[in-house]
Amino acid sequence: MSYDEELKPEAENDTPLRAGLPAWTYGNAEMLELEYQRVLLPSWQIACHVSDVAAPGSYFTLQLMRDSILIVRDETGALRAFQNVCRHRASKLLEGEGRCKKRIICPYHGWNYRLDGRLAAVPSEASFPGLVKEDHGLRQVDLEVLHGFIFVRVAAADDPEGGPSVADIWGDFAKLLAPYDIPSMERLEESWEDIWEVNWKVAIDNNLENYHIPIGHPGYHRMLDNDLLGEANAHGVAYSISRMKDRPSSNWSERHYQALSGKALSHLSGERAKRWMFFSMPPNLGIDVYPDCVDFFQILPLGPKRSKVRTLVYGHADSRREMRALRYLNGRINGQVAAEDFQLCHRVQQGLGSHGYELGPLSEYETSVRHFHDLIHEAVPGSRLPEPPAPGELAKLDREHYQD
Structure with missing residues (x-):
């Protein structure tokens, strides 16, 4: 199958999705303050x-x-x-x-x-x-x-009920986590944190679409049949399922993971031994479910163009040599993916500063990006302004909106 065939959306509508957030919103201090109050604290x-x-x-x-x-x-x-x-x-x-x-x-x-x-x-x-x-x-x-x-x-939402619970937000998607018995897992390694010199939304946008995998993550493309479209619910929780290819990868770590998984994961039923699941939850969370472990990562803003990426990894107690080796290989594979995302996001942050840049059309594979941008638009009305507002203008628009 060619690259173009892989990326052909199944949707019949060929009209590109509209663009979302203006470039100035990815580095404006007043914008970040309102995002903190209106998006992060109530989430x-x-x-x-x-x-x-x-x-x-x-x-x-x-x-x-x-x-x-x-x-x-x-x-x-x-x-x-x-x-x-x-x-x-x-x-x-x-x-x-x-x-x-x-x-x-x-x-x-x-x-x-x-x-x-x-x-x-x-x-x-x-x-x-x-x-x-x-x-x-x-x-x-x-x-x-x-x-x-x-x-x-x-901070609870403005909703008199305080906003939906975590269980309500996940809905039926939570059932996909149930077979892995995550509550009985334990931490496999120390928490990992990294500082990225990007606006937090740049990193979120990157996490919300798989369109970049064939080019941006060649390891995933070699090793996995990746679902580029995924599925999302009404609250914005989204997931995609990738399956390990039968054809051995040309990369050492990926090839050995494929070969070793059959031995180390023989206790798993059905497709779980070959299935990697990737979840996202608005506004800034990802959960990755592998057959050998589970991790979550969280993107936390530190400033208008500075963010912290926080990751913790969990798994069931298993001292077998095969499982230790499989988790080591998983770390190598996903460490490379994290390094690639780091570079991709920094490239985007640099490009957003280009004079006159306007966000282009979005693919059907980037629907979750559009939904995230809609969330920001709804919470911070001034984010719809095409040009950077004068100092204080965002706060003024915010007061007028939330006083009505």
Whole structure:
């Protein structure tokens, strides 16, 4: 099959999809601030896996631009999420991940909180006349678990119901995760983070389409029959399924993965031994399901043209030599893919600064990109402006829109 035949959409409509976000939105500080308020804070953000906070007192922190979120398992075994901020003078309470004993203690003045968030003790409490400790517990953050992954939400949506749950957002697509028993998995390696000098939406756009795989990811093209179109639900969750080719790849890592998978994955039923699934969840999450492991990656903005890509990998306990080798090869293959995405996104960020550039038409294979752009347009009305607005104009449009 030729490259052109592979890329021919099945849709009968030959009209190119309309362009989305103007180039200026990929590097404007005021735009990013509104995206943070209107898109990221009301969205569900993945934090970690239940195994990362398995024992009472274990905790995990997630930094979302200005907001730090603390996930902790309390003494009853319940999972809780709080703003990672002391109620006294706003000091950050905990860093990274780890385990505290029975209290969360502020490193500034020693205010300490029970694992359920209640304020337990205040040094020199008599110097705070009228202090009611019950009024100064840690502020809770919404938390939900889906197939072992812990999601948090800083600010509920404007919807009186607070917006859809994670389960509602995934809908029937969550059933595709069920056979892998993700809740019983454990972390396979330390979390991996990388800084990309690109606007976060550049990286998201890249993740939302498979159109670039045959050219941008030759390894995937050699090794897998890739579904370039995929499927999406009404909430924007999308997935595609790629299947391992029977023909051995010319690349050493890919060829050995193909050969070894039959031995290491003989316990898997049906097509799961040969199936790689790729999921995306708005606005900034990807989950990759391989037969040997599962990972999630999250794209977090750090500035108008700076982002953090955060990845964690999980799998079932399996000390067999074949499985260790298979996971090593998976890491080599997907490490190369990540490096390719890094280069592709930096090329795009550079090109967006070209004088007079306007986004071209989108393919049927880039429908999820259009849906993501629609999400941004709806949340930030000023993003529809064809030219960069004057300072303060975006905020003005935002106030007018949300006051109506």
